[in-house]
Amino acid sequence: MRDFVDYLINNYEVWGVIPRPLLYLLVMIASSAVILAFISVLVMFFVWLERKVAGHIQDRYGPMEVGGWHGWAQSIADGIKFFVKEDIIPALADKPLFVMAPIIVFVGAFSAFVVVPFSRSLMVADLNIGIFYILSVSSLTVIGIIMAGWSSNNKWALYGAMRSAAQIISYEIPVGVALLSAILPAGSLSLRAIVEAQSGGFWNWFLFRNPPFGFIACVVYFIAALAEVNRTPFDIPEAESELVAGYHTEYSGMRFAFFFLAEYANMFLVGAIVTTLFLGGWEAPIFSAALSGLAPIIFVLKSIFFVFLMMWLRWTLPRLRVDQLMYMSWKVLLPFSFACLFGVSAWILLQPPAVWELVAWILTVCLLGAAGWILLGNQAQPTKVLRAGS
Amino acid sequence: MREYFRNVFVAVWTVLVGMKVTWRHLWSRPITLQYPHEKLDYPERTRGMLFCKIEDCIGCLQCARACPVDCIFIDAPKAPKEVDLGVTSDGTKKKLFVTQFDIDMTLCCYCGLCTEPCPTECLIMTDAYEETVYDRSDLLLRFAKKGVSY
Amino acid sequence: MGHPWPWVVGYEAGLNMLETADLLKEGIKEELQSDEMLLNMGPQHPSTHGVLRLVLRTDGEVVKEAVPHIGYLHRCFEKHAESVTYPQVIPYTDRMDYVGSMNNALGYAITVERLMGIKVPERAEYLRVIVGELNRIASHLLAFGTYGLDIGAFTPFMFAFRDREKILDLFEEISGARLLYNYPRIGGVAKDAPPGWLEKVRAFIDYFEPKIKEYNEILTFNKIFIERTANVGILPLEMAISYGVTGPNLRGSGMRWDLRRDDPYSIYDRFEFDIPIGTGEMGTVGDCWDRYWVRIREMRESAKIVRQALNQIPEGDFIAPEGLKAIKPPKGEVYVRTETPRGELGYYLVSDGSQQPYRLKVRSPCFTAMSVFHEIARGGMIADMVAIVGSLDIVLGEIDR
Numbered sequence: 001m002r003d004f005v006d007y008l009i010n011n012y013e014v015w016g017v018i019p020r021p022l023l024y025l026l027v028m029i030a031s032s033a034v035i036l037a038f039i040s041v042l043v044m045f046f047v048w049l050e051r052k053v054a055g056h057i058q059d060r061y062g063p064m065e066v067g068g069w070h071g072w073a074q075s076i077a078d079g080i081k082f083f084v085k086e087d088i089i090p091a092l093a094d095k096p097l098f099v100m101a102p103i104i105v106f107v108g109a110f111s112a113f114v115v116v117p118f119s120r121s122l123m124v125a126d127l128n129i130g131i132f133y134i135l136s137v138s139s140l141t142v143i144g145i146i147m148a149g150w151s152s153n154n155k156w157a158l159y160g161a162m163r164s165a166a167q168i169i170s171y172e173i174p175v176g177v178a179l180l181s182a183i184l185p186a187g188s189l190s191l192r193a194i195v196e197a198q199s200g201g202f203w204n205w206f207l208f209r210n211p212p213f214g215f216i217a218c219v220v221y222f223i224a225a226l227a228e229v230n231r232t233p234f235d236i237p238e239a240e241s242e243l244v245a246g247y248h249t250e251y252s253g254m255r256f257a258f259f260f261l262a263e264y265a266n267m268f269l270v271g272a273i274v275t276t277l278f279l280g281g282w283e284a285p286i287f288s289a290a291l292s293g294l295a296p297i298i299f300v301l302k303s304i305f306f307v308f309l310m311m312w313l314r315w316t317l318p319r320l321r322v323d324q325l326m327y328m329s330w331k332v333l334l335p336f337s338f339a340c341l342f343g344v345s346a347w348i349l350l351q352p353p354a355v356w357e358l359v360a361w362i363l364t365v366c367l368l369g370a371a372g373w374i375l376l377g378n379q380a381q382p383t384k385v386l387r388a389g390s
Numbered sequence: 391m392r393e394y395f396r397n398v399f400v401a402v403w404t405v406l407v408g409m410k411v412t413w414r415h416l417w418s419r420p421i422t423l424q425y426p427h428e429k430l431d432y433p434e435r436t437r438g439m440l441f442c443k444i445e446d447c448i449g450c451l452q453c454a455r456a457c458p459v460d461c462i463f464i465d466a467p468k469a470p471k472e473v474d475l476g477v478t479s480d481g482t483k484k485k486l487f488v489t490q491f492d493i494d495m496t497l498c499c500y501c502g503l504c505t506e507p508c509p510t511e512c513l514i515m516t517d518a519y520e521e522t523v524y525d526r527s528d529l530l531l532r533f534a535k536k537g538v539s540y
Numbered sequence: 541m542g543h544p545w546p547w548v549v550g551y552e553a554g555l556n557m558l559e560t561a562d563l564l565k566e567g568i569k570e571e572l573q574s575d576e577m578l579l580n581m582g583p584q585h586p587s588t589h590g591v592l593r594l595v596l597r598t599d600g601e602v603v604k605e606a607v608p609h610i611g612y613l614h615r616c617f618e619k620h621a622e623s624v625t626y627p628q629v630i631p632y633t634d635r636m637d638y639v640g641s642m643n644n645a646l647g648y649a650i651t652v653e654r655l656m657g658i659k660v661p662e663r664a665e666y667l668r669v670i671v672g673e674l675n676r677i678a679s680h681l682l683a684f685g686t687y688g689l690d691i692g693a694f695t696p697f698m699f700a701f702r703d704r705e706k707i708l709d710l711f712e713e714i715s716g717a718r719l720l721y722n723y724p725r726i727g728g729v730a731k732d733a734p735p736g737w738l739e740k741v742r743a744f745i746d747y748f749e750p751k752i753k754e755y756n757e758i759l760t761f762n763k764i765f766i767e768r769t770a771n772v773g774i775l776p777l778e779m780a781i782s783y784g785v786t787g788p789n790l791r792g793s794g795m796r797w798d799l800r801r802d803d804p805y806s807i808y809d810r811f812e813f814d815i816p817i818g819t820g821e822m823g824t825v826g827d828c829w830d831r832y833w834v835r836i837r838e839m840r841e842s843a844k845i846v847r848q849a850l851n852q853i854p855e856g857d858f859i860a861p862e863g864l865k866a867i868k869p870p871k872g873e874v875y876v877r878t879e880t881p882r883g884e885l886g887y888y889l890v891s892d893g894s895q896q897p898y899r900l901k902v903r904s905p906c907f908t909a910m911s912v913f914h915e916i917a918r919g920g921m922i923a924d925m926v927a928i929v930g931s932l933d934i935v936l937g938e939i940d941r
């Protein structure tokens with residue numbers, strides 16, 4: 001940001017008239033507005049994509065009418081609908097909290113985007129605590145959710161909010177520890193530095209480096225992040241069939257749209273983080289130097305792939321119960337993420353020559369196969385039952 | 391310990407199997423029709439809206455008696471001997487005026503029991519199903535026609 | 541079993557009239573502790589299969605007591621049956637268990653035939669069995685789909701309804717309607733199968749049997765689904781028998797009891813089929829997964845029966861001559877029970893010799909299944925309530941009539 005402002009002042013005389021701090025402020029506001037607009041459009045695309053993916057998985061079409069070709073304008077129509085809906089606030093609701101809750105959730109989701117690197121120079125702010133900033137700011141959503149549940153004056157909303165708070169707070173820890181497995185090899189919290197540490201082709205991505213712990217860390221982070229954004233199989237806070245709509249039951253119109261947008265923005269944020277930390281960010285898998293001009297597109301495409309993966313999982317899997325969710329966080333994801341952390345630290349400490357990575361991959365695959373055979377194949381139970389279904 | 395790792399494995403494996411199924415469905419052709427642009431063809435026995443060809447009605451009241459919810463209202467006074475009411479399309483001589491033949495479709499349960507006893511088969515169930523109206527009284531079907539049935 | 545009525549408990553606990561009335565309103569037996577919550581899963585709820593009201597007394601997420609309130613769908617079926625003629629009762633029977641209505645009408649038709657001594661022609665018997673078993677498949681598909689929906693898996697619901705649509709199209713060709721068929725009649729069936737219908741049924745059965753494997757892959761053996769349903773809502777066999785639970789719920793608790801084999805009616809003794817029972821392979825015997833797994837396997841058995849019926853069906857009349865005349869049974873009473881997709885449906889018919897039944901009482905299998913709910917729901921979490929109600933596979937139309 002600073003360099004951009006300096007560049008402006010040095011090359012265009014007219015900008016020198018405005019005092020420097022004010023110019024910084026203006027540029028910050030302008031770039032945040034650009035990011036906000038871009039993410040909003042992307043979120044509208046995701047809403048449409050979700051409905052199409054859901055439709056085709058379920059042997060039906062999804063939106064087809066609005067706009068002609070496969071209902072591409074459906075999101076726009078939904079947006080207009082949200083705008084013109086009546087703003088209903090329950091009579092006994094706690095009005096200030098009720099009004100503030102969606103705003104806090106929205107802020108928590110969107111303000112993390114200022115550090116997301118779309119390319120080497122295309123980011124709003126290159127903080128040197130980049131990933132730490134994202135983790136802390138996206139935790140604001142918990143406060144918003146609890147406020148929403150409490151102020152709705154609705155037992156079911158309260159249940160949803162409480163569950164959500166427990167869920168998000170528990171899953172913060174595997175998220176943090178799994179991300180450490182990607183930060184340690186890079187040596188810096190700054191997102192740009194992390195991507196630059198993965199430059200040179202897809203074999204350098206942290207997903208494939210320090211095998212197998214990089215891969216497991218990515219998977220652990222992805223699952224924990226699914227819980228962070230309240231997506232199935234972790235969507236009990238908004239479990240449609242149990243609690244109608246959980247913590248946002250009583251919200252209608254634009255307020256509900258805020259929650260909705262925040263959820264999809266969070267999903268894109270998760271995709272962006274996975275892309276940045278494990279998949280090499282804006283770098284192309286091959287010919288990375290030649291394709292560097294396409295960097296933002298590559299970044300967005302990679303993130304959209306993960307968003308698609310989240311949608312795919314939503315329409316495949318049933319929902320976990322609260323205690324099973326907690327079990328999974330504390331007893332499955334956390335030990336695995338710690339194991340990854342130790343493993344990655346061991347790799348970094350020992351600094352073996354490159355061929356050991358290949359050996360480690362082969363060893364991992366063999367071990368997985370053997371473990372699968374021992375645990376699944378020999379032990380008749382699951383496969384017998386699995387085969388009995390045919 | 392072994393149970394723990396087995397659970398993790400089975401969980402991951404079954405999730406992947408489920409994802410394989412949905413992936414296959416994602417790329418297969420949808421089976422739904424784009425109503426109202428495409429509509430289904432209905433078999434001939436479909437029980438849709440009722441229709442009475444009043445020219446063929448002989449006023450026997452069998453349909454009104456067969457209805458389990460009493461939604462058919464027929465008034466069929468005897469015609470004097472001099473009046474010649476003609477015959478139905480299958481040759482039966484008509485002896486009664488049919489001054490009222492009302493079917494209240496808001497009461498009708500679409501069971502088809504009324505169509506079975508009709509001797510001239512003038513009361514049939516069509517395949518019309520898009521009969522939503524703005525005014526409920528439009529669903530009271532009046533089939534008797536002056537000059538035709540009385 | 542003997543649970544005392546709520547007002548007795550209130551009186552014995554020393555509460556005054558107003559306090560007792562409050563307890564009576566909810567039907568909760570013990571006084572509310574200070575940190576407990578009374579939660580109402582109201583008549584309008586996405587997960588209760590119909591208009592069912594569940595009042596839960598919960599301590600956090602754990603349910604201490606669950607009281608079902610029914611009656612929201614009561615339409616006076618048994619009173620109606622006293623004022624319409626015997627053939628006119630059949631549309632009313634369709635509307636009790638509207639998901640499996642061929643079996644309801646079949647049970648009623650057999651009741652009247654047994655009272656009058658009517659012999660049903662062979663072809664009609666086979667047609668009844670074919671549509672009855674197809675309806676069993678359709679009903680179990682709906683149970684499977686909506687159970688997945690309750691647990692949170694949205695896709696198996698769509699797959700189940702895709703296959704159910706095919707069955708409903710077959711039913712539309714033979715009877716004219718998709719859900720409330722009015723097809724089995726006293727003395728036989730309403731109409732003969734149209735030409736080509738039997739081949740279509742065979743084509744459907746060939747298409748359907750591999751689909752069960754797909755359902756198993758996406759839902760039955762999914763670890764998350766197993767975690768949600770195994771060891772949840774365990775119904776011990778003695779409790780099931782003592783409450784009178786029948787059908788897949790009883791078979792899920794381990795007892796191999798099926799009226800089609802143990803008290804055969806119609807021509808079921810001519811078919812070979814297995815009776816699946818729950819064996820607790822994923823958890824405990826009698827948990828939700830067992831009941832669900834029994835239903836999945838029963839679909840396969842019903843497909844087997846339909847195939848055998850298609851091979852054996854003769855030509856002939858589709859209704860007995862007595863069925864075409866006015867139905868006037870002799871004075872007397874009869875009780876007939878049949879195996880519907882939900883359990884043992886019983887019709888108790890008292891006739892006074894006229895054209896209208898004197899009294900028709902229905903023994904509903906879902907009613908007994910619901911009556912055992914409060915026992916098996918105790919100690920579960922709120923999410924388990926939904927799983928248990930879904931595994932009992934109730935249809936409120938039959939509970940309330």
